[in-house]
Amino acid sequence: MIRIQNNIVTCLVVVTLLAATSAYAAETAADIKQRIGSGNPVAGKTRSELCQGCHGEVGLSLEDLIPNLAGQYAPYIAKQLRNFQSGARTHQIMSAMATTINDAELIDIAAYFASQKKMQGNGKGDNPVAKNLFLKGDASRSIQACVTCHGENGKGMAPNVSTYPVIGGQHKDYLRAQLIHWRSGERSNSPDGVMNKIAKSLTDSEIEDLTDYLAGL
Numbered sequence: 498m499i500r501i502q503n504n505i506v507t508c509l510v511v512v513t514l515l516a517a518t519s520a521y522a523a524e525t526a527a528d529i530k531q532r533i534g535s536g537n538p539v540a541g542k543t544r545s546e547l548c549q550g551c552h553g554e555v556g557l558s559l560e561d562l563i564p565n566l567a568g569q570y571a572p573y574i575a576k577q578l579r580n581f582q583s584g585a586r587t588h589q590i591m592s593a594m595a596t597t598i599n600d601a602e603l604i605d606i607a608a609y610f611a612s613q614k615k616m617q618g619n620g621k622g623d624n625p626v627a628k629n630l631f632l633k634g635d636a637s638r639s640i641q642a643c644v645t646c647h648g649e650n651g652k653g654m655a656p657n658v659s660t661y662p663v664i665g666g667q668h669k670d671y672l673r674a675q676l677i678h679w680r681s682g683e684r685s686n687s688p689d690g691v692m693n694k695i696a697k698s699l700t701d702s703e704i705e706d707l708t709d710y711l712a713g714l
């Protein structure tokens with residue numbers, strides 16, 4: 498009896514490990530469903546025509562200062578839009594854009610962009626300084642390793658953990674602008690100011706290296 502139970506336990510462990518491995522290898526329909534949240538992507542597609550003009554039809558923008566939204570977590574997108582509406586985050590264009598939609602529309606639009614294939618970098622950003630900061634951080638300067646929150650390759654944590662945005666494969670110029678704004682305090686809408694604390698010690702050249710690296714992931 499004990500032996501049978503042990504076998505069952507072994508089987509469960511193997512199944513769990515396989516499930517964990519495949520979650521990194523490819524996104525399953527269940528993963529995508531989780532990051533979409535409660536909104537309706539079909540309604541969101543129609544309602545987001547104006548947004549698509551800048552962010553791209555499937556959330557891949559052609560302009561480097563305009564962020565990709567493809568495969569971003571819907572609750573993260575929704576939070577940013579509400580932050581633009583309330584003034585917790587400000588940007589001349591987006592603060593105006595966010596006032597054109599109500600909360601139900603915002604949730605559907607977020608679901609539409611989240612339902613797209615996750616943004617991918619060009620694979621060119623390999624850089625030892627950035628890789629080290631990304632994977633290990635620098636405790637002496639209170640720089641926490643990016644990977645602990647933004648996940649492997651900056652693609653986010655589990656599909657149901659939406660606090661930490663996808664940053665791997667995002668546009669370089671957009672990432673640079675955000676890190677500079679976190680560092681100066683111009684952007685201050687992260688929980689407990691976590692991104693302000695992390696960016697505070699980054700030098701210009703580290704920001705250059707990090708954003709090159711992240712855009713390539």
Ligand code: HEC
Pocket residue numbers: 545547548549550551552562563564566574575577578587588590591594595597598606662674
């Ligand atoms: C005229 C171009 C333009 C239009 C139209 C536009 N956006 Fe944006 N959007 C931007 C730019 C530029 C930024 C970067 C803001 C910054 O640097 O802080 C941005 C940022 C965002 C972000 C933050 C993304 C992140 O990773 O934090 C979200 C979410 C967003 N836009 C959603 C929308 C939605 C939804 C609409 C339609 C209602 C829309 N945008 C329309 C240009 C545009």
Ligand code: HEC
Pocket residue numbers: 564576630631640641642643644645646647660661662663664672675676686687688691692695707
């Ligand atoms: C302790 C967790 C944590 C760590 C470590 C962390 N981040 Fe973040 N980061 C966040 C959170 C949370 C947000 C979203 C803030 C918000 O809600 O606006 C964020 C947002 C960002 C954004 C803005 C993304 C966008 O789409 O606008 C960038 C860029 C970023 N982080 C880069 C980094 C880099 C580079 C590192 C490593 C040097 C790092 N982060 C480490 C938690 C973290």
